[in-house]
Amino acid sequence: MERKLWLDKPEDGSQTEVGQLKGCHFLELEISSPQPTTTYQQMEGADGSKDMGTTYGPRTLSASFLIEGDDVFSFQQLQREVWLLFLSREAYYVRCSDNPGMRWLVHAKPFEYSVLDMLNKTFTVELEAFQGFAESVGTTLDPFTFDSELWQNGQGLxxxxxxxxxxxxxxxxxxxxxxxxxxxxxxxxxxxxxxxxxxxxxxxxxxxxxxxxxxxxxxxxxxxxxxxxxxxxxxxxxxxxxxxxxxxxxxxxxxxxxxxxxxxxxxxxxxxxx
CATH class of the missing domain: 2.60.120 (Jelly Rolls)
Known part of the structure; x- marks a missing residue:
């Protein structure tokens, strides 16, 4: 089954499936591990340190793509559409068909294209999930059915x-x-x-x-x-x-x-x- 990646813009509620851009093919989404940081306090006159708690830092999602153009002009237009889609001033949600019930709030980092030939390139977008966690697409007041297309296996439900x-x-x-x-x-x-x-x-x-x-x-x-x-x-x-x-x-x-x-x-x- 073809993988899909969606970008959901919270400011206007729009949802874009990246594959809708003609010639842009989503390959995979890799998610880095959780990033725990534990703070310790050393107590004067005491052995060791006191555990002050653990927090989780931002994580990186790496989305890989292939783009194919019909000619030089259409290829350059496609590159521009990809930039406009990912490099937004506002944060947006990313969700993938691999885990369709979860979404990440992200900002994209700058990215460049790797040339295969004149009309074919690959690129990888690093998406910074600055909250450090994913959240369910559905809320607790949405229907808890798989028909609603809001939930997935592995969500504890x-x-x-x-x-x-x-x-x-x-x-x-x-x-x-x-x-x-x-x-x-x-x-x-x-x-x-x-x-x-x-x-x-x-x-x-x-x-x-x-x-x-x-x-x-x-x-x-x-x-x-x-x-x-x-x-x-x-x-x-x-x-x-x-x-x-x-x-x-x-x-x-x-x-x-x-x-x-x-x-x-x-x-x-x-x-x-x-």
């Missing part, structure tokens, strides 16, 4: 009926990715509708995180935690909270919401992968 919308106060949210979802760095939208008898308290028992909204919720109110920003009916309300955050660990997260009744709750996020 086999054998369970996963839910991300709830109408009770105790439930579990599954993070199928390899990484903790931190709303300060990653997309996470929690929406709560219902009434409260005092402050609304959201507790992720798995991570220990607690978020508190102090005013009473009316039945018409919509409380959202959009990344790190809490909002009530679309308006920022950080001063009315404990300034807490809700993160999602890998695997199951046991969530409990206190002092609220008649709930409708949803968790919208993408899974993150090494």
């Amino acid at each position: 086999i054998g369970e009926d996963f839910q991300y919308q709830f109408s009770n106060n105790k439930f579990s949210v599954y993070n199928a990715g390899d990484l903790l979802v931190d709303p300060r760095e990653h997309e996470l939208l929690i929406t709560i509708e219902g009434q409260s008898e005092g402050a609304t308290r959201i507790h992720n028992k798995t991570t220990g995180d607690v978020f508190v909204y102090n005013p009473v919720l009316l039945g018409t109110d919509v409380l959202t935690i959009d990344g790190p920003y809490p909002k009530i009916n679309g308006l920022h309300c950080g001063r009315s909270t404990n300034h807490g955050l809700i993160r999602l660990a890998t695997g199951w997260n046991d969530i409990e919401i206190h002092n609220a009744i008649g709930l409708q709750v949803s968790f919208l996020f993408r899974f993150l992968y090494h």
Whole structure:
């Protein structure tokens, strides 16, 4: 089966399959390994060093292509179209038919062509995945079916009926990715509708995180935690909270919401992968 590579532009929602450029043939996409960096602190008077944690740096994706022209003019036009496609000022997502359920946010590095003959050249684009991870194409509120063309094998979604919308106060949210979802760095939208008898308290028992909204919720109110920003009916309300955050660990997260009744709750996020 012919391999395909897509470039998805978040600013306008456009999706381009590189093979749609006549004469441009995608060959392969190579992905470098994760790039962990561990920080240590040496303690005076103590042996060894203290582990201060590990972070992951940018990774490189190498996309290889062959371009073929009908004549010199069409070949030069094709080269220009390729430059315009890859060398964008804005970051864009790359996804490959080898792993169609995952995408990488990248910037392309400058590249040159290797000449085979007058009308045939090869080139390799180095794409810097500066976040250091891939994310699922689908979100938790998309259909979990292979017919949706958003998911693939190897994403940790086999054998369970996963839910991300709830109408009770105790439930579990599954993070199928390899990484903790931190709303300060990653997309996470929690929406709560219902009434409260005092402050609304959201507790992720798995991570220990607690978020508190102090005013009473009316039945018409919509409380959202959009990344790190809490909002009530679309308006920022950080001063009315404990300034807490809700993160999602890998695997199951046991969530409990206190002092609220008649709930409708949803968790919208993408899974993150090494």
